[in-house]
Amino acid sequence: MGAAITRAQIVEVADRLFYEQGFEATSFADIAAAVRLSRGNFYYHFRTKDDLLGAVIxxxxANTEAMLDGWEGATPDPVERIRSFVRILIMNRARIMLYGCPVGTLCDELSKLRHVAKDDAAKLFMLFRRWLSLQFAALGREADADALALHALMRSQGIATLATAFQDEGFIQREVEDLLAWVEAQRPHQDRPTSETRPQP
Incomplete structure (x- = not known):
């Protein structure tokens, strides 16, 4: 197995374990055992846990950028692109109920630790914020695009947090449907489907 492949495997396993167990609770030994590497071979690729955290972030x-690019190219309708963001909560509901949002939990933990990488982790939220803002601007909501983007992020994080706390899949489904309806309601009146009956908030 080549060094690049081994390194990639280490990062992928660390990504999963940092999400499932937390960054601080995951040791080099945990990761080395999951990848089936000796400690010596492990240290060849990463000398410190912080180096590995940087690679995970x-x-x-990179994965988030690829996902956003995929949504961007999938449809010309900005509302449908935003709906793809919301539907992550449904697609990943089992893992969210177990471990929370992977972005939110990492940012929260690193902030509590006052870790030097906390700002780098927050770049994940910034990617979503900028992308959502661009979608709302494309919808004709340039003046409040960033505020709408933050609102969508806030609601998605709230759903994920309470889903973890309550372990209630029905709650996720109801809240996602309500959030999708809110997204649809952001269309300019002339662009809404004729069956649209929800009032503009």
């Missing part, structure tokens, strides 16, 4: 950023 870089992987998450």
């Amino acid at each position: 870089a992987l998450r950023l």
